[in-house]
Amino acid sequence: PKSSEPDSLHHLPVHPLWQSPLTIPGGTRQSPINIQWRDSVYDPFLKPLKISYDPATCLHIWNNGYSFLVEFDDSTDRSIIDGGPLENQYRLKQFHFHWGAINDWGSEHTVDCKFYPAELHLVHWNAVVYPTFEEAVMEGDGLAVIGVFLKLGARHEGLQTLVDALPAVKHKDTVIEFDVFDPSCLMPSCPDYWTYAGSLTTPPLTESVTWIIKKQPIEVDEDQLEAFRMLLFTSDGEEEKRMVDNFRPLQPLMNRTVRSSFQ
Ligand SMILES: COc1ccc(C[C@@]2(O)NC(=S)NC2=O)c(OC)c1
Numbered sequence: 426p427k428s429s430e431p432d433s434l435h436h437l438p439v440h441p442l443w444q445s446p447l448t449i450p451g452g453t454r455q456s457p458i459n460i461q462w463r464d465s466v467y468d469p470f471l472k473p474l475k476i477s478y479d480p481a482t483c484l485h486i487w488n489n490g491y492s493f494l495v496e497f498d499d500s501t502d503r504s505i506i507d508g509g510p511l512e513n514q515y516r517l518k519q520f521h522f523h524w525g526a527i528n529d530w531g532s533e534h535t536v537d538c539k540f541y542p543a544e545l546h547l548v549h550w551n552a553v554v555y556p557t558f559e560e561a562v563m564e565g566d567g568l569a570v571i572g573v574f575l576k577l578g579a580r581h582e583g584l585q586t587l588v589d590a591l592p593a594v595k596h597k598d599t600v601i602e603f604d605v606f607d608p609s610c611l612m613p614s615c616p617d618y619w620t621y622a623g624s625l626t627t628p629p630l631t632e633s634v635t636w637i638i639k640k641q642p643i644e645v646d647e648d649q650l651e652a653f654r655m656l657l658f659t660s661d662g663e664e665e666k667r668m669v670d671n672f673r674p675l676q677p678l679m680n681r682t683v684r685s686s687f688q
Pocket residue numbers: 546548562568570624625626627628629634
């Protein structure tokens with residue numbers, strides 16, 4: 426592939442990573458998308474997003490062979506989000522990242538066609554309406570995912586505690602205990618966000634996500650991005666494949682409007 430664009434592997438009709446077509450037949454609200462700032466519509470009825478996480482609900486970090494996930498105890502309402510575009514409160518289940526092999530790309534969403542080097546997804550589910558996460562994944566209002574862009578800049582001290590643990594989950598299906606972490610330290614200071622109706626970005630690609638994309642990126646430094654890139658897609662003993670470019674190609678906007686919480 427030309428070095429100026431994401432690996433052409435991502436433009437194949439079926440990417441080996443997913444063994445399935447990139448868009449599900451009849452999919453009308455697939456993710457990720459390009460957010461064209463001037464086409465987003467300010468909605469004065471959007472509320473501020475309320476975030477209250479209990480750092481003690483943090484459980485472990487694991488490498489699932491596609492990203493690394495930090496998982497939380499979601500058996501109670503101790504770590505939740507509310508407000509914003511949401512009609513219920515949603516429980517934090519996990520967060521993970523998507524990133525590129527180089528800093529020119531890596532995010533899943535783009536803003537005015539600009540990629541960021543990485544994107545954080547904080548995954549929450551509607552435990553008010555659905556009995557389990559697995560059921561919520563199948564419902565239009567089942568999930569709420571906060572997307573935060575990462576840009577190259579100053580070292581992020583809060584992220585560093587996570588980066589220091591990554592060598593212990595280098596290989597697919599490795600896990601380590603990680604028992605205190607407050608993901609609110611990864612939130613940008615600016616409250617502004619875009620929101621739209623979308624989907625998971627890996628199989629089962631279900632159209633169950635209310636996306637809340639923060640306008641302001643957080644800054645991380647080169648060493649911290651490089652730490653993501655030393656993770657492996659492969660298990661211990663297999664031929665090593667670096668975990669990079671684990672983002673889905675952009676999907677058609679179809680009949681959707683992206684709303685903004687700001688003017
Ligand atoms: C069966 O339930 C699933 C499956 C995959 C993911 C991961 C992902 O596809 N979704 C987002 S968001 N980014 C991703 O990579 C998931 O996260 C909510 C839930």
